Amino acid sequence: MKKLTLFIWCLWLLACTAPPVEAQTVYVTKTGKKYHDDYCQYLRTSKIEITLSKALELGYDACSVCNPAVEVDDAAEADEATPASEKSDDRNTPAPSSKPARPAPAKKATTSSQCSALTKAGARCKRAASANGRCWQHQ
Template sequence: MKKLIKYLMLLTVLTILFVKTADAQAVYITKTGSKYHDETCQYLSHSKYPIALIDAKERGYEPCKVCKPTTTVTRKEIEIEKSKIIEPPRIEKNVVSKQCSVRAKTTGNRCRRMTKNVSGKCWQHE
């Protein structure tokens, strides 16, 4: 009877450890960042895209220094539900700055500030 209890306890511990390693394989990236994060990281407040750890490393993402997510891959095949993984939008890395598109109401002159924002407006006119 004691052997059975020990065996069941060992099986339970191993199951918990296996589930934790399977969950640790899912990391998160942001829309514009170059690092991958843990699910509870403070930098994921605005955008959060789940991705497999292997894919994150293949794409050149580095681990976050704040949340310190797992960096080792324990299994070659990761089973993450396809509905959970969302492909992040592609953003051009080499964006050229351009002049703000807003014109003054009284003079009609354009704003002199330069911006890399997609909207074409500088920080003051957003």
């Protein structure tokens, strides 16, 4: 019984002397339903600092533009907040870094009806293009 009491007392002492864990800071807007990283373009008009755990508790989702990273301490909370349909079973994915690179903008395939040639002045030709991308004059 003395050993159990001593063990519990040691655990309590360790818990009391452990350094405080800093919560990950994310940002929300006055009207939005997403949480953002510090550099996100959607924080131009309003920027309210909040912890990640509080944002998840209030029902905020991650912004798809800045894709704020989840730090190791908050990973368990974020994992609980992620629906089972979104969880991946892939074990080969790398761990998220603390500051991810901004995602590359999606490239859309576009077909232009404007001529792709340049005029003598160096400006783009304003005529309509045929199937090969050039007007009648620049064939």
